[in-house]
Amino acid sequence: MKKETYFGVDVSPLNYEEIIVDLQKRMERNEKSTIIAVNPEKVIKAEENEELKQLINSSTYQIPDGIGILLASKLKGGSISSRVTGVDMMDRLLQFAAQSGYKVFLYGAKEEVVVKAKQNIEAKYPNINISGYENGYVQDVNLVLDKINQAQADLLFVAMGSPKQELWIKENMNKTNVRVFQGVGGSFDVFAGQVKRAPLFFRKFGIEWLYRLLKEPKRLKRQLALPKFLMRVLFSK
Template identity: 80%
Template sequence: MQKETYFGVDVSALSYDEILADLKNRMQQDLKSTIIAVNPEKVIKAEQSNELRELINSATYQIPDGIGVLLASKLKGGRITSRVTGVDMMERLLGFAAKEGYRVFLYGAKEEVVSKARENIIAKYPGITIAGYENGYVQDPDQVINKINEAKADILFVAMGSPKQELWIREHMNKMGVKVFQGVGGSFDVFAGHVKRAPLFFRKLGLEWLYRLLKEPKRLKRQLALPRFLLKVLFSR
């Protein structure tokens, strides 16, 4: 599989369509797959944390969620040609599940968020099977795992925030019959209509981070990871 490495962190160079095609093939082979979003902030943290770096690199697909990763690939003559965002990857997987007849389970967030997200997803994708859901306040893993297995889910979205959601997936994935696991952070809030994404204009230009910063100035400290990361890339060999 095509991957690039930045400061010890792997990033997949596949597009949405390439990931879905590869996933379909892996599911037909009864293989489990995990998806984790990678952005400059996460790369910088992973450089200082062996556990986080190993967690990212052990995933099947490390999607280039941040504009900084795309720019770094361009600076280094890499093969990443577009962002693959976590929320859009979830959107593509929902369409894929509806088309192919795969069963979906949603785990995480508040009850009113995950239940509304389920309702909106069913409305948007007629024929999709949301086999079950559970809010993130049910923390007994055995209870959640049993519910997921009883639902015979093929695809599981976990919304706990990163890296907590990925650690939960890694710890429990082999106890479930699920084939595709994705940690989706705050994506349930988007599907529930509680959080609005940046206008398409900002997203197409890769400026979603700027829109979010303008809406939430307190994010400035986190966003400083972007120039730090690009400077490190620029001056690295």
């Protein structure tokens, strides 16, 4: 897979279906795979933080979560054709696990959130096997790892916020038999019904950022990363 690079940060050009196909081949070869979401804000942070940059670039799939990455690819004649959001990628993987018989483990968030997310996912995908879960407030890492291994999980979703969740995955992935790891931020809150996503209109046109800004004007400073990133891309060689 030939990746695109923006200011030293790699981005995978694959869409949801292509990732699933590639992932299944890697799972059949018993290879471990990691998924990390990339947006303009994270690219700018990674440019100033070498550890974060290495963390992103060492992942198997750097999904183009932000509309800014898609626009940057178009500006530079790249091959990224669509956004791949973290929460939708998780949903596609859950569907894939349900269809293929793979076991899933949910780790992170508050107890009531992860329990409700599990219940809602099982209602949506009756055939899914969520073989275990743990909230994000357990201090003993070995206890969590033992629980993951006892559950014989194939896919692990970690909801701790970025980059904490990706650092956790990097430090502990080889201590488990899990083959697919995704840091999913606040996705458990979405599946639990605690947080509502932007209406379909905003999601369809890649302007969820505008919806969030309208609801939370204090996010303006963060959202300025998008025009700053695109201007730099436009004038970069």
